[in-house]
Amino acid sequence: MKILVLNCGSSSIKYQLFDMTTTTVLAKGLVQRVGMAGSTIDYRKGDAGKKKVYECDVLDHKIGIAKIFELLTTGEEAVLKSLKELDAVGHRIVHGGDKFSSSVLLTDEVKKAIRDCIVFAPLHNPPNLKGVEAVEDILPTIRQVAVFDTAFHQTMKPEAYIYAIPYMFYEKHRIRRYGFHGTSHRYVASRAAQLLGRPLNELKLITVHLGNGCSICAIDKGQSVDTSMGHTPLEGLAMGTRCGDLDPALILHIMKQYELTIPEMDNLLNKHSGVLGISQISSDLRDLEEDWPNKSERANLALDVYSHRIKKYIGAYMAVLNGCDAVIWTAGVGENSPIVRSIVHRDMSWLGIKLDFEKNEVTWRGAEGDITTPDSKVKVLVIPTNEELVIAQDTIECVS
Amino acid sequence: MSQKTVVVYGAATIGQELVQAVATAGCDVILIDHSEDMLKKGLARVDSCLDAEIARWGLTTGEKRAIMSRIKSSTQVSDAAKGWLVIETLKETLEVKRQLFKELDAICKPDTILASNSATISITEISAECQHPQRTIAMHFQSPIVKVPLVEISRGLRTDEATYKAAVRFANMMNKTVISVYDCPGFVTTRIILPMINQAVKVLEEGIAPCEQIDTAMKLGFGLNAGPLALADKIGIDTVVFYMENLYTETFDQSYLPAKLLKKLVRAGYKGIKSNRGFYQYGEDGLRIDNSGLKIEQLSQTFAR
CATH class of the missing domain: 3.30.420.40 (ATPase, nucleotide binding domain)
Structure with missing residues (x-):
């Protein structure tokens, strides 16, 4: 075929x-x-x-x-x-x-x-x-x-996808959380089950997809129960140039104060924010990680904000899932940034995560594997994503 | 240059704004002006307008580079032949435009669309001496072109359907809403805004209310972005008078007879923002100075009645 x-x-x-x-x-x-x-x-x-x-x-x-x-x-x-x-x-x-x-x-x-x-x-x-x-x-x-x-993400329940705004927007315009990167979250979840040697339908997983866009997903028994991107890919984690979660009142406040038009505000949030907006150095994490932590205070701040948001979501999704067997890191940054992984997983032992810092350092550039110590209750896996392969597999399934 | 190249003729303010808008929409564009100096100034203005956009978070530096890379310039009319669409933005006089259209008609392939940005002159008249008038059309972009999401399209008596459809597609590609009329100088916007400005000037002349109050009343009362007098300063008071005279000649409608004060201001060199002084005064940065509105009690001293 x-x-x-x-x-x-x-x-x-x-x-x-x-x-x-x-x-x-x-x-x-x-x-x-x-x-x-x-x-x-x-x-x-x-x-x-x-x-x-x-x-x-x-x-x-x-x-x-x-x-x-x-x-x-x-x-x-x-x-x-x-x-x-x-x-x-x-x-x-x-x-x-x-x-x-x-x-x-x-x-x-x-x-x-x-x-x-x-x-x-x-x-x-x-x-x-x-x-x-x-x-x-x-x-x-x-x-x-x-x-x-x-x-x-269509398996999410209403409590996860309904926004707390007048219900009419959902009924009339289908405004709700949809979530993105589904193909990638699905692929790394099933690959994680293989690596863990356990059936997917008994696992609680949190998948962290960090590329140009970033999203995180809570997966229970192979089904998405919550994800950080929303109606558009702007919500959730801080990204290269996108702001992610934000006090919505700020949008009104900034637009009024600077007399910004809708396209200008749109650009501010999508292209001038994220780690680029904070650091004013680059949207590329690799530039901020150069000489870390001695590059500059702002580069460190951008990395810390980026990582803190991920940590917060992992905690939240552990609560949503009532537990977690493994956290999975994937896509450009997820697969290749030991620094972000170490900032996020620092001090998470109470939640059952103990990072093996040596394994963390060497698992990148296409490498796959567990980066926790043997006694870590929750496993942390790095799994290179392969969305094209999933699309090819789905294609075969649909035509045969 | 690909088949998508658009030519903008005339490097004055409107031409420069149009070039920026077309390149921002993703098309390659050639700006033509016979004056090397005008081209240089026009392109420098595009550059600084894009910088201003970046400062307002409207663009990224990468996007600016991409936009600038799409813009070429030329002093040769013959380069108009490189576009599938040529938009002319010359001075608002029939003779100048008619002459250029005659030239373009001879230079460009018969299926190249020739558009005029004219607000107040009939496209049928502009294209009177063209061999292929079916490919001529009026496309009125409003300043600031990058921001105003409207294009008024006017078909001449001989404009064909393919030309009209291509013009609408192009405007939509630029994310503009189109309103269409048939061979109608002034379209809708200019037809309606000029009498409003004229009445505002008369209200001022008669001492009913000062500039600031006239503009505030119209702005707040009807939800406009700018009041009529501020708008006249922006368009240019000389241009306003010029438009009115064109439309008066066209319609013989009294509401287009310019109020006396408008002509007096033009004679005194009070042309609006471009001369730093019109109904209001403006700093070198083009921003209006507070409380600088023309005072009616000073009018008799400033201008002999």
Whole structure:
């Protein structure tokens, strides 16, 4: 079974081709600057092949996807003899609203539902859909599957997803917590069960996904019961440039005092806040961790605020779950920042967490494993996420 | 340059604002002006406006770099041929615009859309000497273009449907709401705002209320962002008079006959924010000085009645 996984953003297309009979990556890459001057496509044969970058005009998603198909089937680095070898295409779709609690085969009806969710994710759902339609145009008969970022969190109960504002907003506009990164939280939870050697349906897990966006999820018996991102990906943890949780009155206060427009305030919260806003150095944790803790007071403060928020959520979710078997760290920062992990897990022994600082230091750059001492009641695991693989697996499940 | 390149003709304030808005919306854009000096000043203004946006958290430095990288400039009219859409922002006089459209019509491919930002001149007249008038249209962007979410589109008598649809798509791509009219100088906004400014000036002239109170009444009473006199200062009082005369010629409607005081102010060089003095006085930073409204009792001394 050969499955192509696509993640279509507003100006980029990420792709990965899997051979699912052997669970290997045949090729992967990224199209950048779709619809702009100076577009590029990079292509890598296999999981670790040498990256080749091609320059070409990619005026829209359809041209980009046609170009990907061309690279996969022709030339010296081709991995398919023809597109007939391709069994199905899986798409990452950001928002499925409350209509989808699992991945589904794409039909006209599903497409309409995704279109209805544009109001929730105006920047993401439209390019996601463009990708689906582009593949349809080129390969009218191929089966396509939608894998939603929001689907995994649909198991949350109303007490976790209803905001304490007039109920009318939920009834009329479906304003509620949806949560994101569902594919990643789901993947690392099931991988954790394998590592712990216990069935997922008897575990209480807290998964910490720290990438560009950050979210944390309480998982009971394999089901999401609460998550930190909300109606939009702005709520919850402090992130690279996003503020996360905030006193909502501050938004009104700042807008009034500085006479900011709605787009300006939107930018302030999404692009000028987080660790960048505090440190004024960088949104990239690696820059703040350089020479830690001697870089600067503000860099340390940014790291401390970032880590404190994570610690607070872990405590809260332990209460929500009434216990915890393991905390799992994943994605860019989660997999690669021993510093943040050590700040968060410092002084958590009362909650049953004892970090093995040596293991913590060496578990990064794709390494997987437990970073606690043998007597730690709650395990802390580092697990590299693999959302593309989950999308490929879901795709097979939906088409067979 | 990709097929998405837009050309803005004229590097004065409106042209500069338009270039910024188009590049911010993600399009490549060429700013054309015959004067090298105007181009330099225009681009410098775009640069400083983007910096001001960053200071207000409206943009990031990375976004600014991306926006600036989309902007090119040229002194050659012939470079207009590189755009699929050319928007002209020249002075509001029929002859100047008609001449430019004639030139653009000869330079550009027949399917290139030629748009005029004219507020008060008929697009049908502007395109009178074009070989391909079906691709001409009026698109009125309102200053400050980056912020005002409206574009008024006016179809000329010979504008075809494809041109109109492309203009609407472009405006929507820039996140602007479109209102459309048929060959109508003044559109809706200019038609309605000019008599309001005129009446405000008459209220001032007759000594009914001072500047500050007129503007406060209209602002609070009708939820406007700015009162009519402050607005006149922003548009430029000379421009206001010019628009009124154009629309009076067009409609012979008395409400467009400029109040006497408006003409007196223009003659005295009180043109509004751009000359630091109009109905109010402004500092070098363009911000209004408190309690600087024109005093009616001083009018007779300042201007012979």
